[in-house]
Amino acid sequence: MLNLITNSTLAWRPFLDPLDLHTQWFYTLIPLAFLVSFTYKAVRLKNIGPSFAKHVIVMTIQIIGAMIALAIASYLLVLVVLPMFY
Amino acid sequence: MPARSEPLEFQAVPGLLSFAVPGVGYFLHGERERGALVFAGVMALFLGGMLIGGMEVVTNQQDTLWTIFHIGIWPLGWLTRIISHMGLATTPSVGRVNEIGSLFVAMASFLNAIAAVDCLWHPARRREDDLL
Numbered sequence: 001m002l003n004l005i006t007n008s009t010l011a012w013r014p015f016l017d018p019l020d021l022h023t024q025w026f027y028t029l030i031p032l033a034f035l036v037s038f039t040y041k042a043v044r045l046k047n048i049g050p051s052f053a054k055h056v057i058v059m060t061i062q063i064i065g066a067m068i069a070l071a072i073a074s075y076l077l078v079l080v081v082l083p084m085f086y
Numbered sequence: 087m088p089a090r091s092e093p094l095e096f097q098a099v100p101g102l103l104s105f106a107v108p109g110v111g112y113f114l115h116g117e118r119e120r121g122a123l124v125f126a127g128v129m130a131l132f133l134g135g136m137l138i139g140g141m142e143v144v145t146n147q148q149d150t151l152w153t154i155f156h157i158g159i160w161p162l163g164w165l166t167r168i169i170s171h172m173g174l175a176t177t178p179s180v181g182r183v184n185e186i187g188s189l190f191v192a193m194a195s196f197l198n199a200i201a202a203v204d205c206l207w208h209p210a211r212r213r214e215d216d217l218l
């Protein structure tokens with residue numbers, strides 16, 4: 001009981017306690033897409049130059065756009081298309 | 087298939103060292119800027135995953151599939167496990183937070199593996215064209 005109270009009242013400790021993002025977890029898609037694009041373009045581009053930032057931003061938008069499109073497609077498939085047959 | 091302008095050259099040391107420290111293989115190849123960017127990106131993903139899901143996303147051995155995905159950064163994962171055994175009281179994450187944290191760490195692992203392979207066969211793996 002004491003442990004439960006202590007855990008619930010202590011401040012968040014970075015790297016030791018998880019973040020309370022259970023209802024806002026989807027916002028982590030943005031930094032994830034950015035960091036994946038950043039690292040991939042750092043490996044992939046022939047020359048690291050002024051265009052690096054543009055490449056990273058374009059790929060980030062592509063990933064986020066694809067995720068949103070997949071979410072819409074899944075929503076339509078499960079809630080619109082499949083109920084028409086069952 | 088486009089013709090290669092440069093021959094394949096297998097270089098074990100930079101490639102293997104890249105698994106231990108992200109981006110260090112590029113430093114050994116003389117590409118310091120690329121090495122710094124890869125280091126920053128992989129470490130941000132790795133530390134970001136542990137920041138979101140806590141240290142347990144790396145140290146939890148029961149998530150077998152996620153543990154396999156950590157192979158691209160196994161020295162960092164090993165170091166994290168040593169630190170976690172130093173008496174630190176960690177709180178395990180559950181649900182989406184655990185999944186997102188594990189996903190960040192897995193992406194760090196995959197991208198570091200790509201960078202390490204690129205350092206193993208350097209620089210002929212990089213194409214002439216830049217894909218957007």
